[in-house]
Amino acid sequence: MENQRNVILAITLMALILFGWPYALEVFYPARPATVEDVANAPRPGLDPATPGASSGAVSGTVPDTASASKIIRTRKAVLADSARVTIDAPRVGGSINLTGARIDDVVLKDYREKLDKDSDLVHLFSPAGTADQYFAQFGWIGEGVVTPTSQTVWTPSGGRLTPSTPVTLRWANPAGQRFEIVYAIDANYLISVTQRFINSGATPAIVRPLGLINRTSANADPSTWTVRNGPLGVFDDVADFDVHYDDLDENPKKLVEYGGNIDWLGFTDHYWLSALIPAPGSTGQMAGNFRSLGGKLYQSELLFDSKVVAPGKMVETKAMLFAGAKETELLDDYVDAKDIKLLDRAVDWGWFIWFEKPIFKLLNWLFEQVGNFGVAIILLTIIIRGLMFPIAQRQFASMAQMRAVQPKMKALQERYKDDKQKLQTEMMELYRKEKVNPLAGCLPMFLQIPVFFALYKVLLLAIEMRHQPFVLWIKDLSAPDPLTPVNLFGLLPFDPPSMIAIGILPIILGVTMWLQFKLNPAPMDPVQQQVFSIMPWVLMFVMAPFAAGLQLYWAMSNVLTIAQQKWLYSRHPQLKELAAQEAAAKAAKAEKDKMPKEKGGA
Template sequence: MENKGNFLAAILLAGLILFGWQYAMGYFYPAAPEEIAGTKADDLEQSGVTESTGSAAQPEVIRPVGQALAESQRVLIDAPRVRGSINLTGARIDDLMLKDHRETLDKDSPPIRLLSPAGTSTQHFAQFGWKGEGVETPKSDTVWSANDTTLTPETPVTLSWANSTGQQFLITYSIDKDYMITAEQSFVNNGENNAAVQPLGLINRTNANADNDEWTIHSGPIGVFEDAANFDNDYDDVAEAGRKGVSFANNVGWAGFTDIYWLSALIPADKADNNGVKANFRAFGEEIFQSEIVYDKTIVGAGKTHTTTSKLFAGGKETNVLEAYENAGIPLFSRAIDWGWFRWFAQPMFHLLDWLFKYIGNFGLAIIAMVFIIRGLMFPIAQKQFKSMAQMRAIQPKMKKIQERYKDDKQKQQQEIMALYKKEKANPLAGCLPIFLQIPIFFALYKVLRLAIEMRHEPFIGWIKDLSAPDPLTPINLFGLIPFDPPALLAIGILPIIVGITMWLQFKLNPAPIDPVQQQVFSIMPWILMFVMAPFAAGLQLYWAVSNLLTIAQQKWLYSRHPQLKEQMAKEAEEKAREKQRKAAEAEAKG
């Protein structure tokens, strides 16, 4: 088998493995969520906690966020990385902006708004409350009292409300230096009889502005159930389940909604097994979705107090922050980033990039440095590959004779070729190893550049202002001089063009396949990949271009170490030239 043919086969096989794996796993091992035992889908609505503007359907008139914020009394939130407010009507956390992340590259761009009030186009809020039996519980229109005006890491805020019989409900909110809000829910039974209560928490959002759920990157409902991260359900699945919902019982680690870069999640109280917590994802209409955690019913005696502590994460999916929370006890919290099948490789790659960035100060230069590190580690393998290529090239004349001798007996031809490989100690598959090693590296880097919020809006040099976005310059519109945006298919940036050229040069340095079909395939492959790479992140294009340049340099050096390969290539080139001249002379004679 020709070395180049192995390359092509390796690419196709790896593509099937990489891109078909997730589909296959979803087909053969579909999710089988459990029903919440003893909790009907309508119970939460009947409790009143989930009765909110836009729960069942979006209001006919969408209010601006500013108007919605001005319609109620609020407790301000002012923390190092977030700012916003808590709505005293319903005790909702429905106003939160991320100070360190902006909407666009413009330095004056507003910060990312993660949470918004109900009835706005970006509706997304969290709420904590209770279900009750024989006790009046607070509703979504309940107006709470606050003991302070601003929630900061140094000053927790307690909201309180008492029902008509004097039983008191308290929610103490505290916030840390990152994105975690803790809600301590207390029920004080000042009545004369026992009362049954169930603390709960919910996240309600519209998916109208949600990121698209892609087959390589999950966006939508997410959580950890039964000690496993669950990416199996998207918004369509929940919409199909409707108000009954998709439910999980026992050992709920956390539950919420994810976008590519952002996460809102409820984390139940820290228990050994969380057997008393149930989770549910439900749909209200076509665009409103809700994630819920519900605790077991607790009987609270007269004069007694019952307290439950839950947490709300609302922020950016920064790897180091998520891993810190995971180390603090939140199960598999770093899995909120959908690293996929190659997470064992993607996560270390991210940490290497992040470490290089801290020393270099530029993610583009960090990517280049990582290319040198990876190519250096793979250099011994590259040497073996070239040795194998030299062996294969040396036996090409013998292989050609076998092919001509047994051209009408393919089975015999294959047997003789295999015998030749054994005799000459040549391995036609040895050249595939570097390709197979490069594929997980490439795919892992794709995931890192696509998912890592740390790469978002990070510049390189010159026209590359965002390494997580495609190369913006294209010769189609004279690099922006002509004021029009070309179709995506034709919007080929400078970096993809460099990728195509360097890959073409790389193929030119390699021995050409004997098979004319393979020659044609490899002659057009660089230009096809140029188009394929155009929509990818500029950081990935940069990695591939630099890797190709280093490969060319390695090939030049290794050819100098294996002169027999170069000599053989020169002989074959001469033979091809003579064959071409002969055919031209025959054609001229016939003409």
């Protein structure tokens, strides 16, 4: 009886996990609104020169003036045509830099499209202020005793095109002749290096504090779930902080969350994309980082460097980096190693089981590189996982055979001690010891499958490498649910059924193979277990319908391999198959016996 309770408990835990996931997943992201609310800029106290390096309550002169521009949302094309720009032309990034404010407000990811359609627009990560998708980066200074550039300053470029081989320097001088320079350099991927210089050509000392910021609307932000964290994100003192959400900033009385100490990087993360401000390796001095709510669904991350007193005729230089691109796992790992950007790989929300999930991702990605088809790679990964677990499955079947063999003795004990539960438990434990039976051995593979399944679920959910990857025939995107469903006659009827009933071909295959798998197992003696096993395949078929096709493919393939494995193991444990046949015959005889009185009565 104890063993039966353990099995039911294991099944219940698995069902709870599976039933919880659909509520955590956001299959359909919120639609982007057509307008952005007005932005009311809060008062911004200046930097106190008496406390160099201290973080001011806000960043003066850095928040873009969108109060008027946001009243009427303009198209991206119209805003880009309105200002002089420097073109960005890197292998994987296109776009432009706005010379007004020196803003990087036009970033296009050349390797990714918005939708599966090959004619779909490329992903526009950054967009100018005043558009519905406002999202940009800006670098500047806070000054004391010096006129600093603002978001309306028009800069002079050294060239018209930013490429990996041609950095661009933007220059501006204030009325006192003091010069400011920003040098932008881009690599072959998504990293922009930024050098800020202040040359004090005036007659008196000046206090300047370099800074960088990322400004964005949350209107087009991916929502957070309990499995995937999106929104403000940073690494501070070698610890990734996932605790700040857009709502937290709105509800904060100061509309501000501040960080001191060692700022490794900070910015905003979406499901597949990341923007991050990063101090250059070796940066010294006191830094500060902020997340801020500006109102009207606008938010800002800010990186502030130490204040510097610059004597006449002297220059101060600050280096930083901006990441703006896709969260490709191996690329983030490369930046951690090559650029010494601490924990940049944590931008992918692997969670607590990163030690287990990343090896599975690396194996899956390697298989994909070898075969060129992500679906085939998932099948090969399934074979490898089942192969590694095969010895455990053998022990499970041996344990099942032993348990079935002692069932008559167990039933006898239950009858003898049905009124003395304590004595029954003692006698059953003694029986297990004599027969060398471990009642929990059969549950071990089930428990081991749960972390493997969850790890693969996280990999398939988070890995941008699987985004828009096809398999065969109708499965064009393994990161999306199976689109072919009999509910609308496989697309012949012109409507899209709700996700929970839009059961695709793969979930149906999953349900059927799980039913076959359970049919091969010896029927549980407990009627409750029999009912659980009889309905579980069809319940899971509905539960899995909204999940990624890649995950459905893994589970269905795992079921097929389990069926083949069970067939082979039955041949190695004939006593188990014999007992299963006897139970099936007894069950059929009982059903026939129950039916006979009804037939006689009817006659």
